[in-house]
Amino acid sequence: MPPQTTAPVASVIAHKITTPAQLRGLALHALRTPETARAKIRADAIPQAGLAWGRAADPRDPYAAFKAHKRSTKAVERKGAPICLHLTCSVSQSWITAEGALHDPDNPRNAVLFEEARAWAESWAGEGAVFAARLDLDLDGGGVVDLFVAPLRLSREKQVISTAKALKELQLGIGDRVEYAALQTSWAQWCQARLDAAIQRGERKGTQKPSPVACGDATGAQEATARPEPASASETALQALQRAGSAGEDEDQQLRDYLLLRREIAAYREKPKAYLPPAGIVPFDAGMMLGSLAQPWPIILGMCSGALEVLRAAANLGITVDDDRKRFAASKVYFPRYVDQAYLGAVLAECGTVCAQAEALCKTVVLHNRGALKADLDPEVFWPFNSAKTLARHRKRIQRMTPKAMREIAPKPAKKKPPVPRKNASTLPRRQQRFLSSL
Incomplete structure (x- = not known):
């Protein structure tokens, strides 16, 4: 009896940036700058090996490519809306290895998948969106192919980055109930038509979505494994942690992000006034050594790499610096x-302040050395904007928390007060009052 073979599966994961x-x-x-990224490289591999394309000089730098994309298209961002999509499109490894080694750049299936x-992303997001x-x-x-997509749509005679409109148009065209399900269906149909008719769509599992064991920013793809569905508001953090671990993914990104934030919360609770965000790979003193011709961004990113790691972990869980303005809806x-x-x-807020201070310091030093600046730049005008005010707001909130509030004691139901009798009100029944008033 011939051995049964599993059909290759196509899947896609979408994150809104x-x-x-x-x-x-x-x-x-x-x-491959952080130590965590270098630790995942195979022992026999060359760092940064692979296929890459981008609109910037370095095709592996999505941040520089995004700025170049905005300059070339003159596109603007909507306030509070995502600036782009990060898509990780994958096909089963068995399909790649059918014509060569999995990590061989000359494997034709690696090239055609890339x-x-x-081409698939631009078919629905628009030409030039990637x-x-x-x-x-x-x-x-x-x-696994990592795509960075900024769909452009016309609004009031301006090119505006709109991920929501692009996903909605795709959903209506495919006919799926959910936008992300439409992404899965569209990518699977594209693979069947352009790569191999044997490729199948991942199994539908309600609110769960099929995903590779790790995306392109983690360890690669295997046969489709369902991600755990989002935790409900009534579910405790421990239950969410246990349910995420039961999926069998040892390096699940969501789990690592949650644990990282838990560690920082514990550190802040222990010493609120002495808390410092994780240190970057470049010390802050390095910003003072920049020359007039130096490019500040590598130093800036190195100085605040530890803080950015915390902000990235929170963003992956849908939590932003201004989550408190929405009554902590995402972090609940x-x-x-x-x-x-x-x-x-x-x-x-502490991590955001470090990012703003690092950018202000490095750019101040460079501009001072060029003779183009007399006063120091204000960190409040750099991302995340008004970071010092945001930090002060959070500190005041924590100072106002009473011991009772910090113990999270459930409020007792309010007791109904008895009605207060009106002055000079008669105690006689109404029928007798009407009889007496008629005399």
Whole structure:
């Protein structure tokens, strides 16, 4: 009896990028700058090996490519809306290895997967919407293409980046109930038509979505494994942690991000006044050594790489610096206790302040050395804007928390007060009152 073979599966994961800091963090990973990224490289691999394309001089830098994309298209961003999509399009490794080694750049299936992934994204997002793409060949996994997409739509005679409109148009065209399900269906149909008719769509599992064991920014793809569905508001953080671990993915990105934020919350709770965000790979003193011709961004990203890692982890869970303005709506899923939400807000504000100070310091030094600046630049005008005010707001909130509030004691139901009798009100029944008034 011939052995049964499993049909190759196509899947896609979509993340909405909401801040430039997220793109900077992804750029650091793509350039293999952090130690965590270098640790994932195979022992026999050359760092940054793979196929890459981008609109910037360095095709592996999505942040520089995004700025070049905006300059060339003169596109603007909507306030509070995502600035782009990060898509990880994958096909089963068995399909790649059918015609060569998994990590061989000369394997024709690696090349055709890379080109078709870009073509698929531009087929629904619009021509020129993809501003960076890469297929990593230096990690353990394979068969995954990272795409960075900024769909443009016309609004009031201006080119505006609109991920929501592009996804909605795709959903209506495919006919799926959910936008992300439409992405899965569209990518599978494209692979069947352009790559191999044997490729199948991942199995539908309600609110779960099929995903590779790790995306292109982690360890590669294997046969489709369902991600755990989002935690409900009534679910505790421990239950969400246990349910995520039961999926069998040892290096699940969501789990690592949650644990990283838990660690920072504990550090802030222990010493609120002495808390410092994780140190970067470049000390702050290095910013003072920049010359007039130096490029400040590599130093800036190195100085705040530790803080960016915390902000990136929070953004992956849907939590931003200004989550408190929405009554901690996003962080309630992972951190049900109000005191943890308040501490997390302060941690993110501290990390945002470090990013703004690093950018202000480096650019001040460079411009001073060029003779183009007399006064120091204000960190408040750099991302995340008004970081010092945000940090002060969070500190005041924590100071106002009473011991009772920090113990998270449930409020007792309010007792109904008895009605207060009116002055000179008669105690006689109404019938007798009417009889007496008629006399």
